[in-house]
Every structure is written in structure tokens, then in C-alpha cells.
Amino acid sequence: MAEKELFNVRRKFVEEATEALIKQLLDDLFGDGVLNKGQRNCVLEENSTTEDKARSLIDMVMSKGDAASRKMIAHLQSRDPSLYSNLGLSSGQPAQPGPTTLTSHDIRRKKQNDRDIYPVSKDSMSSRVSLLITNIKFTDETSNRNGAEKDEANMEKQLKALGYEVVKHTNLTGKAIDDALNEFSKHPKLKETDSVLVVIMSHGKRDTVLGVDCKKKISDNERPDEFPIDNIYKHLNAANCPALLNKPKIIIIQACRGEGEGSALVRDGANAAVVSDDADEGNIEDDAIVNKEKDFISLLACTPDTVAYRHHVEGSYLIRFVGEVFTAYAQKDDIEELFRKVMQRFEDFPSRFKRQMPTKDRCTLTKRFYFFQPSEAGFTSV
Structure with missing residues (x-):
């Protein structure tokens, strides 16, 4: 194509x-x-x-x-x-359509009626809401994230383009991030929305995002200023946020997950076989029981124990590539395919000597989710 x-x-x-x-x-x-x-x-x-x-x-x-x-x-x-x-482009001439070629309208209608796709309606789209948290300035000024201002502006623009109201916070401590997630889980629009997007950008460690009061060295009696990433799923799961039951919850985190480089000199080798055992749970019959954690998908900036890179003027590569891919493909591809395309962009990383690979994490989507726009889904604009 x-x-x-x-x-x-x-x-x-x-x-x-x-x-x-x-x-x-x-x-x-x-x-x-x-x-x-x-x-x-x-x-x-x-x-x-x-x-x-x-x-x-x-x-x-x-x-x-x-x-x-x-x-x-x-x-x-x-x-x-x-x-x-x-x-290396081809002529750009369209191929002759075969007798079974579907029009774009046919494809959109098929998606809307497909039971394997999360439902989207004009009303649910008008209730879309997202949470954007960006840490830029830190108490220790040597930790300031130069270029993150552009990430914040680009991500806010992208979220609005997808039809989401943006609840925005800047420069929060770890506790304040947790409070913001808790408050967001009670947002009045969640009952009517078809999905939510949560974007958090800061420094980080393997399982945490760092607050603005973080220190490079802390004493034994001090508590680190950190927000556990796991708390996102706790605040938005079925038990604590029933308004989002069976609705996609999309998480994007731009933060390091360690201090290691994401590149290595490759040598030939062999991997040991991995064996897993299946457990037989027998017949389970319960009424009014739902999966506590379902319908999540997350994109983290890098693999565990490695760093994520950010240009001091242009911002982070993850947010830049998310913007480029979503701008080009959000009208036609589902969220998992969009994330795959973002990951693919990193195969052509700008630096010869550095590597970064985003990671899809805790994906419990049971259907495909599309960012239908009113003109795409056959809805009339209001």
C-alpha cells in the first residue's frame, strides 16, 4: 500500500x-x-x-x-x-481492484459490527477522557528533564486529536501522582467513555516512576519519592473503578527502567528449553464474578533494567514516535498494531551506538480497540 x-x-x-x-x-x-x-x-x-x-x-x-x-x-x-x-518507491498507481474488494466504508461498517472489536459510539467518544502527568522540573535541578516540555505539548495535542479531554498535571511528587490517579478513577466521564488513556512521563526505575523530590542518594531513614507503576492498575481495575469495566485502559509510560544500556554485542549461542506446567483448576462456577484486571494494555519506554533516551530539545523518542505513528495510522489500525508500529520505529534508532526498545506490558485486551473518529465510524458530527 x-x-x-x-x-x-x-x-x-x-x-x-x-x-x-x-x-x-x-x-x-x-x-x-x-x-x-x-x-x-x-x-x-x-x-x-x-x-x-x-x-x-x-x-x-x-x-x-x-x-x-x-x-x-x-x-x-x-x-x-x-x-x-x-x-525505492513504486509508481504509486493503484492496483486494479478485484471483484471482492471492499470499500473503506464497508470496512468501517464491518469493524463497527464486529464482536471482536470494543464498541464505540458517538456518545462514548464525546465522553473520552485522559490523564497526562509530566515531570519536568525537579527539586534537584540537575535532574531536570530538558525537552520534556515538548513531550507534554505533543502528547496533549495527540490526545485531543484522538478525541480525549485531557486532565493534565505537571511536576508531581510520587504521592501526588498516586493521588492524581485516585482522583482520575472517580472522574464523572468514566461511566460513559469507551476508553481511557493514561500517560506518565518522568525519570524512573524498573517498577517505579520518580517524583520531583527524588534524590540521587538517600539516607537509610529516608523514603524515596517514587510512584509504583503497579498502582495504575490498582486504581483503574474492576474492583476500584467499576466505571471502566470491560473498557480499554491504555497506558503509556516514558521513563527509564534501570541504568543499563539497551544494546549488546551479539554472539552465537543456544538457549535452554523453557517448560511450563498447566494447572487444572477443575470446574469453576461463580455468579457476579469479574476479572479484577482486564482490558489493559501498556507501552513502556524500554525493556527492564535499561534506559530510555530523550533529546534535550526535541523530547523523548518514544513520545515522538507515538505521535508520528498515531498521526499516520490511528484512523485505521487497532491499538496493539499501533504499538507494534511504534516499536518498529526503534529498529531505525538515530544513534549508531545506543539502542532502545519499548515494551508492551500487561496486555489483557480481549478484543481490538480502534480510535474511531466520527467521520470514520459513520457517526454524524455534533
């Missing part, structure tokens, strides 16, 4: 596209009706560098789907054959 082709060459296009080429492509796509005047001006006027203009253009086109992506590829072939060839 053309959209996937653009996504695969996105980084190289951003690095190599010239200002003149970007303006030509904008004019071509404006003439095709792919972009309107406001969108064309947005790319040129709201981005200061050529790379930012290229990034904005390709993300905007990908968000409009396969047909728009095909047109951009075709114009790129005409305007800059050398770059087109270097990117």
Missing part, C-alpha cells in the same frame, strides 16, 4: 527533501484537492526548518489514507526522479 510505502521512507524523505520540492508537492497536492489552502499554509508557516516542513507534509498526507499517499508518490516521481529512486 502507498501509505505504508511513505511510512517506510519517512525518515529518509525528511532528511533529503528540499524546500523547493516541498513547495512543489504542496502545490500539486493542493491542486489535486488532497490538501486545502489552510493545510498548505500550515506546513509552510508553522514549521521553521526544512526537515519540519517535510515531516509535517508527509504525516499530513499519510493521515489522509492510501489514495492521497499514491498521489504524493506520483508527484514525487515527477518532481524529483532521483530522490524517488533513492527512496
Whole structure:
């Protein structure tokens, strides 16, 4: 698909596209009706560098789907054959549809009626709510997270684009983070929403997020300023937050999980076999019993005991890649596929000598969840 082709060459296009080429492509796509005047001006006027203009253009086109992506590829072939060839793109011409090809409307309707997909309605979408917690400034100023201001702004923008009201907190202690989760679990919109998103960004350890009063060294009688990640699941599980029963709870955590590097020199080796035993619980029959923890999915910035990286100006790589993938694919892919695409972005990590790999954790989704938008799901806007 053309959209996937653009996504695969996105980084190289951003690095190599010239200002003149970007303006030509904008004019071509404006003439095709792919972009309107406001969108064309947005790319040129709201981005200061050529790379930012290229990034904005390709993300905007990908968000409009396969047909728009095909047109951009075709114009790129005409305007800059050398770059087109270097990117390894194909002609951009649509394949001839077979007799059983479904239209995009058919696919959306099929998703809406699929029992393997979490239900979404116009009313539930209007009640969406999210929690965004970002620690930027710390009591120990040497721990300040430079660039996290951009993470906060980008994540808030992304959440709103997905239709979520944003409950935002900045610079909290570990206890204050816990209090914010507890308060959020009682939010009046949770009863009507179809899902929630919780995003926490700070320093961290393997199983905790650090509060703003954290210290690099503490005495034996001091308690560390930490928030246990496990408390997220406790506050939002069926026992403590029945309003979210059977609704997806999506967690994104940008924080280190240790001090180790995420890279290693690979050598040949063999792994021992792993054996697991099955336990027979017999026949269980209970009334009014629900799974205490269900319908969660989490994306953590890195694997256990390793660090997560953040650019001191542009912000963390996880949040940047989440924004890029969600902008391009949130209209068509379910949350697990979106997370997989984010993880895939890290295979092309900017540094030759560093590595980072996000981790999907505690996934108890029993269905697929899509961020349906009103125009996608067949709903009328209000």
C-alpha cells in the first residue's frame, strides 16, 4: 500500500527533501484537492526548518489514507526522479481492484459490527477522557528533564486529536501522582467513555516512576519519592473503578527502567528449553464474578533494567514516535498494531551506538480497540 510505502521512507524523505520540492508537492497536492489552502499554509508557516516542513507534509498526507499517499508518490516521481529512486518507491498507481474488494466504508461498517472489536459510539467518544502527568522540573535541578516540555505539548495535542479531554498535571511528587490517579478513577466521564488513556512521563526505575523530590542518594531513614507503576492498575481495575469495566485502559509510560544500556554485542549461542506446567483448576462456577484486571494494555519506554533516551530539545523518542505513528495510522489500525508500529520505529534508532526498545506490558485486551473518529465510524458530527 502507498501509505505504508511513505511510512517506510519517512525518515529518509525528511532528511533529503528540499524546500523547493516541498513547495512543489504542496502545490500539486493542493491542486489535486488532497490538501486545502489552510493545510498548505500550515506546513509552510508553522514549521521553521526544512526537515519540519517535510515531516509535517508527509504525516499530513499519510493521515489522509492510501489514495492521497499514491498521489504524493506520483508527484514525487515527477518532481524529483532521483530522490524517488533513492527512496525505492513504486509508481504509486493503484492496483486494479478485484471483484471482492471492499470499500473503506464497508470496512468501517464491518469493524463497527464486529464482536471482536470494543464498541464505540458517538456518545462514548464525546465522553473520552485522559490523564497526562509530566515531570519536568525537579527539586534537584540537575535532574531536570530538558525537552520534556515538548513531550507534554505533543502528547496533549495527540490526545485531543484522538478525541480525549485531557486532565493534565505537571511536576508531581510520587504521592501526588498516586493521588492524581485516585482522583482520575472517580472522574464523572468514566461511566460513559469507551476508553481511557493514561500517560506518565518522568525519570524512573524498573517498577517505579520518580517524583520531583527524588534524590540521587538517600539516607537509610529516608523514603524515596517514587510512584509504583503497579498502582495504575490498582486504581483503574474492576474492583476500584467499576466505571471502566470491560473498557480499554491504555497506558503509556516514558521513563527509564534501570541504568543499563539497551544494546549488546551479539554472539552465537543456544538457549535452554523453557517448560511450563498447566494447572487444572477443575470446574469453576461463580455468579457476579469479574476479572479484577482486564482490558489493559501498556507501552513502556524500554525493556527492564535499561534506559530510555530523550533529546534535550526535541523530547523523548518514544513520545515522538507515538505521535508520528498515531498521526499516520490511528484512523485505521487497532491499538496493539499501533504499538507494534511504534516499536518498529526503534529498529531505525538515530544513534549508531545506543539502542532502545519499548515494551508492551500487561496486555489483557480481549478484543481490538480502534480510535474511531466520527467521520470514520459513520457517526454524524455534533
